[in-house]
Amino acid sequence: MTELLEPRAMGRDLVRRDGVRKVRGTATYAFETPVESPAFCHPLQATVARGRITAVDTTAAEALDGVLAVVTHENAERLASTDDAELAVLQSPEVAFRGQPIGVVVAETSELARQAADLVRVTYDEQPHDSVLSADRGDLYAPEKVNPGYDTDTVQGDVDAELAASAVRVEQTYATAMVHNNPLEPHASTALWDAADGGKLTLWDSTQGVHPDRKAVCSLFGLDLERVQVVCPYVGGGFGSKGTPHANVVLVAMAARALPGRAVKLALTRQQMFTMAGYRTPTIQRMQLGADRDGRIRALALDVVEQTSRIKEFAEQTGVPARMMYTAAARRTTHRLAALDVPVPSWFRAPGECPGMFGPEVAMDELAHALGMDPVELRIRNEPDRDPETGQPWSSRHLVECLREGAERFGWAGRDPRPGVRREDGWLVGTGMASSVYPTMRQAQSTATVRFEDGRYVVEIGAADLGTGAWTVLPQIAADALDADVDDVEVRIGDTRYPIASVAGGSSGTNTWGSAIVEAARQFRGKFGRRPEDGDEAQGSVDQAATDDEHATYAFGAQFVEARVHADTGEVRVPRLLGVFACGRIVNPRTARSQFIGGMTMGLSMALHENSAWDARIGQVANHDLAEYHVTVNADVGDVQAHWIDEHDPYVNAMGIKGIGEIGIVGTAAAVVNAVFHATGVRVRHLPVTLDKILPGLP
Amino acid sequence: MPGTDRAMDADIRLRVDGELHELTVDTRTTLLDLLRERLGNTSPKKGCDHGQCGACTVLLDGERALLCLALAVSHDGAEITTADGLAPEGELHPVQQAFLDHDAFQCGYCTPGQVCSAVGVLSEVDRGWPSHATRDLTAAPELSTDEVSERMSGNLCRCAAYAHITPAVQQAGGAR
Ligand code: FES
Ligand code: FES
Numbered sequence: 001m002t003e004l005l006e007p008r009a010m011g012r013d014l015v016r017r018d019g020v021r022k023v024r025g026t027a028t029y030a031f032e033t034p035v036e037s038p039a040f041c042h043p044l045q046a047t048v049a050r051g052r053i054t055a056v057d058t059t060a061a062e063a064l065d066g067v068l069a070v071v072t073h074e075n076a077e078r079l080a081s082t083d084d085a086e087l088a089v090l091q092s093p094e095v096a097f098r099g100q101p102i103g104v105v106v107a108e109t110s111e112l113a114r115q116a117a118d119l120v121r122v123t124y125d126e127q128p129h130d131s132v133l134s135a136d137r138g139d140l141y142a143p144e145k146v147n148p149g150y151d152t153d154t155v156q157g158d159v160d161a162e163l164a165a166s167a168v169r170v171e172q173t174y175a176t177a178m179v180h181n182n183p184l185e186p187h188a189s190t191a192l193w194d195a196a197d198g199g200k201l202t203l204w205d206s207t208q209g210v211h212p213d214r215k216a217v218c219s220l221f222g223l224d225l226e227r228v229q230v231v232c233p234y235v236g237g238g239f240g241s242k243g244t245p246h247a248n249v250v251l252v253a254m255a256a257r258a259l260p261g262r263a264v265k266l267a268l269t270r271q272q273m274f275t276m277a278g279y280r281t282p283t284i285q286r287m288q289l290g291a292d293r294d295g296r297i298r299a300l301a302l303d304v305v306e307q308t309s310r311i312k313e314f315a316e317q318t319g320v321p322a323r324m325m326y327t328a329a330a331r332r333t334t335h336r337l338a339a340l341d342v343p344v345p346s347w348f349r350a351p352g353e354c355p356g357m358f359g360p361e362v363a364m365d366e367l368a369h370a371l372g373m374d375p376v377e378l379r380i381r382n383e384p385d386r387d388p389e390t391g392q393p394w395s396s397r398h399l400v401e402c403l404r405e406g407a408e409r410f411g412w413a414g415r416d417p418r419p420g421v422r423r424e425d426g427w428l429v430g431t432g433m434a435s436s437v438y439p440t441m442r443q444a445q446s447t448a449t450v451r452f453e454d455g456r457y458v459v460e461i462g463a464a465d466l467g468t469g470a471w472t473v474l475p476q477i478a479a480d481a482l483d484a485d486v487d488d489v490e491v492r493i494g495d496t497r498y499p500i501a502s503v504a505g506g507s508s509g510t511n512t513w514g515s516a517i518v519e520a521a522r523q524f525r526g527k528f529g530r531r532p533e534d535g536d537e538a539q540g541s542v543d544q545a546a547t548d549d550e551h552a553t554y555a556f557g558a559q560f561v562e563a564r565v566h567a568d569t570g571e572v573r574v575p576r577l578l579g580v581f582a583c584g585r586i587v588n589p590r591t592a593r594s595q596f597i598g599g600m601t602m603g604l605s606m607a608l609h610e611n612s613a614w615d616a617r618i619g620q621v622a623n624h625d626l627a628e629y630h631v632t633v634n635a636d637v638g639d640v641q642a643h644w645i646d647e648h649d650p651y652v653n654a655m656g657i658k659g660i661g662e663i664g665i666v667g668t669a670a671a672v673v674n675a676v677f678h679a680t681g682v683r684v685r686h687l688p689v690t691l692d693k694i695l696p697g698l699p
Numbered sequence: 700m701p702g703t704d705r706a707m708d709a710d711i712r713l714r715v716d717g718e719l720h721e722l723t724v725d726t727r728t729t730l731l732d733l734l735r736e737r738l739g740n741t742s743p744k745k746g747c748d749h750g751q752c753g754a755c756t757v758l759l760d761g762e763r764a765l766l767c768l769a770l771a772v773s774h775d776g777a778e779i780t781t782a783d784g785l786a787p788e789g790e791l792h793p794v795q796q797a798f799l800d801h802d803a804f805q806c807g808y809c810t811p812g813q814v815c816s817a818v819g820v821l822s823e824v825d826r827g828w829p830s831h832a833t834r835d836l837t838a839a840p841e842l843s844t845d846e847v848s849e850r851m852s853g854n855l856c857r858c859a860a861y862a863h864i865t866p867a868v869q870q871a872g873g874a875r
Binding site for chain 2: 109
């Protein structure tokens with residue numbers, strides 16, 4: 001139990017400190033870094049899905065006036081570490097997936113770089129590829145762990161016996177689509193290698209963590225930490241895909257090192273982002289749910305099948321939320337992977353929880369329907385008083401309050417449960433709901449410095465603001481930790497010049513960096529008291545992942561959706577999305593609301609639009625641009641409301657906060673599917689909910 | 700440089716945020732790359748380079764336009780206003796102020812394009828231009844939620860600030 005800071009600046013509705021720069025467009029993102037006479041890079045990509053490069057002819061490209069370098073596996077520097085096969089680019093002639101980077105062209109202008117890239121001739125010894133995920137594959141395997149270190153399988157009690165003894169059963173298979181993060185700012189960098197004195201690399205990179213990015217680059221190139229500086233004041237969205245460096249970072253650093261003293265710039269094209277920047281694996285979720293007539297769950301089983309790439313394993317932890325969400329007399333979760341000739345999957349907003357609260361939350365709706373019970377009540381009936389997986393008490397769990405308040409605000413009471421019976425002007429109308437959850441995590445390493453400078457407090461930490469609001473909320477935390485006015489606090493982030501900060505991932509950023517800042521403030525006041533002098537400085541750190549390991553720490557939420565489905569065309573509209581969340585204390589209601597509605601709207605996008613259509617003949621996403629890969633646009637969105645309850649949690653950290661960046665996307669897609677069922681009587685179990693899946697079943 | 704081949708180059712004049720530029724450009728160069736990679740004006744963003752996202756929206760000769768779809772050579776004499784040119788330094792255009800008031804963005808990468816697009820929308824509505832959402836084609840269009848959402852749908856926001864963007868545009872429209 002920690003003593004919570006008195007909130008004075010925390011909780012205030014302050015405007016973003018970087019707001020003016022963003023509305024004018026003067027905030028500089030990685031590619032935009034002003035440098036003297038930059039050169040421009042264009043990556044070369046494999047045009048076969050599996051095979052071996054037999055020849056590369058760069059003559060025509062190199063003959064072009066203005067081309068500075070063509071780097072391929074034949075002339076690329078040997079990396080110091082090739083442990084990470086995704087990042088070990090240009091080290092061999094092997095091709096593991098279509099679109100894998102096989103070279104990079106550097107030229108005086110971006111037009112020339114692209115022209116030269118077109119002139120490079122590559123021949124391959126092409127091999128048959130295998131890129132189709134299915135639950136029937138004979139080569140599915142159990143990974144050792146699932147991301148980031150959870151058990152692959154769990155079992156409690158006798159699932160088969162409890163299922164057999166259940167009065168009502170739901171046994172169905174659900175599926176989520178392959179989806180790409182697609183932050184609006186492409187993965188991009190500016191890099192400069194200064195060869196003097198053994199060399200120094202300056203990398204302006206679009207990343208969710210300058211320090212983790214630097215560490216990866218240093219190990220790849222065999223450089224000491226002090227020889228690399230990573231700078232990133234602004235990130236144009238990441239959603240997990242900039243949480244770990246991808247191949248573009250290696251290419252730009254190689255290009256810079258090939259041209260010492262010359263800054264080089266590389267931005268992936270939108271199309272290239274579909275092969276090089278990570279994505280969420282498609283998931284196949286076999287769900288078994290058995291309950292007594294009164295709704296108490298006896299058996300809960302979730303068997304997940306998903307994909308990874310043949311060269312690098314990423315095992316999405318889709319079965320994890322089913323381990324702790326509801327009570328069950330017996331429970332089983334498993335994960336099986338197929339290793340395919342496909343690009344490398346990675347983090348996408350709420351890995352695990354997002355897909356893993358789709359199948360189970362739709363199954364809960366199916367169970368409620370089979371029982372003739374209200375779906376909100378079914379969830380309340382299965383509320384566990386301790387974490388069912390570990391037996392630990394909750395640090396705080398207010399799911400029931402979220403459900404009740406959400407139902408109240410949404411106008412859920414008196415809902416007619418019958419599907420497909422409400423018609424207004426040719427539209428079938430329905431409502432649905434689902435629960436949300438996200439673990440409250442703190443990373444093990446972050447340090448902040450507090451310094452008194454010209455009558456103000458300067459706080460430095462290598463944190464990242466991906467639009468999450470760190471520029472604005474970290475000063476609020478620092479102000480309360482120092483007992484100072486927030487206007488007297490300046491926070492500097494996004495540079496490895498500042499003390500080490502953890503990645504902005506797992507909704508752990510504000511928790512981790514804020515905890516370091518609180519500790520630094522404590523050290524500062526302890527040393528210098530309330531009347532510091534110019535230049536007084538202290539540091540504080542977090543060095544363990546949690547303040548408390550006796551409690552299960554999670555944020556919870558409930559989402560309610562109104563769906564309208566056109567009775568003739570099957571078109572789906574979602575005029576209302578309403579979420580209520582219990583996420584500890586909210587540091588800044590303005591930026592928090594944007595995070596919640598952003599996550600919920602991305603969940604709507606997952607429900608109705610997002611689908612990377614895999615062309616198995618050639619091993620590539622067919623719809624690899626923003627015209628064909630659909631995301632929600634303004635006209636797809638109606639009334640989107642995020643609310644939260646006052647939650648006091650003395651166990652999570654000194655601020656009493658939980659992460660809020662990911663929970664909004666969790667559960668939304670299930671709530672949409674459940675609302676579409678209520679509207680039409682059609683249960684869509686495979687995302688996204690498109691017309692072809694609805695039309696045949698319309699009443 | 701630019702294209703290293705004079706046969707592929709052309710001379711043009713452009714006014715960008717009030718400043719006149721006389722330039723020799725590679726005829727393959729888009730206005731977007733010209734601004735971002737040669738003139739150092741990175742207010743318009745590149746999200747797709749294919750006219751699919753709206754991040755590069757500016758006012759081109761007074762109308763909203765996508766710079767990634769505009770070849771520089773075909774816009775000799777054009778006048779461009781980016782989000783950074785909408786108001787003098789230290790001041791904000793009413794649309795920009797409304798975006799701040801409503802927190803109508805997160806990462807900010809789509810924002811200069813959204814802002815320019817919104818300025819264009821307000822002017823189009825003022826001039827009575829209908830949209831797909833306009834019910835009565837004989838009446839002056841209003842800044843209803845449907846109208847604004849429809850007209851702003853060419854500007855993707857992956858942070859999904861739409862529910863804040865629409866009221867921001869309405870606020871700016873009301874303030875005119
Ligand atoms: S960059 Fe021009 S529309 Fe996307
Ligand atoms: S604010 Fe990030 S894409 Fe719109």
